[in-house]
Amino acid sequence: MSPGSPQSRRSFVARSAGFLAALLLGRDVLTPGGRLLAIGPDDPPAIPNDIVAKALKDRFGDRQIRTGHVQLDMPAAAEDGRVVPVIIESDLPMTADEYVKGVHLFVDHNPDVHVAGFYLTPAIGRLSISTRIKMKRSTWVRAIVETTRGEVWAGYTRVNVTLNGCG
Amino acid sequence: MPDVTGDARIRLPDRIVRGEQILVSAIISHPMDTGFFRTRDGDPIPAYFINEVTIVYGDQQVARFEWTSGISRDPLVTFSLKADREAPLTLTWKDNKGGVYRQSADIAFTTT
Secondary structure (H helix, E strand, C coil): CCCCCHHHHHHHHHHHHHHHHHHHHCCCEECCCCCEECCCCCCCCCCCCHHHHHHHHHHHCCCCCEECCEEEECCCEEEECCCEEEEEEECCCCCCCCCEEEEEEEECCCCCCEEEEEEECHHHCCCEEEEEECCCCCEEEEEEEEECCCCEEEEEEEEEEEECCCC | CCCCCCCEEEECCCCCCCCCEEEEEEEECCCCECCCCECCCCCECCCECEEEEEEEECCEEEEEEEECCCECCCCEEEEEEECCCCEEEEEEEEECCCCEEEEEEEECCCCC
């Protein structure tokens, strides 16, 4: 296969697209050289400023926020920051003995970092919540849940925003 | 979408079987103004947004949402619910100016 043939161009495009998507989505990615770039979301995104640090501390204190059990689905690219869809799901138990009592949505660079809190009971069943939010600019979004046992679990997604939705 | 602030709709699945998990969608007409914008004439538009939603199934409160103006205009929310009894589902939305809006839908099981 000669360089520039349709085949190699296609595979290059596919590889590049995969790499770009991985960057945008914050997934780990294996480079052609076989090196793993660890860019989340297994590691939580860095806390960008004191406002986010305080919002998280106010809500969860010094408890460890572990990554897992929470799936935060959002578009990798949102053209209109006024209306960005969000889906939060979790496989954590929702029984009378143990359940997710709170789901919290944080957007790092929004004027109100803590966008919403959803307080639940086991009647919700397997957890699924979706809504639409405003985003000021491209940043990480954090969905962090708190169980009745005091565990704190999180899922993260980076969203690239074209039009500021917060004024 | 309804045009009058506070108009609300709840959507349930067409068929519900006892004990199954369903998705409930609810939308309410509301500007959800952040307070950060101005009119064309430069006057500030005060914050005006839904800040609390309560969900009551029969006589039981099953969820409560606390919102900010970071939720989009005409807030739409979809949530899971275990449909384990026939009872009305009532959502109550409250806004930061004292507005209270209510809408109900009956959860009834499909008979086959």
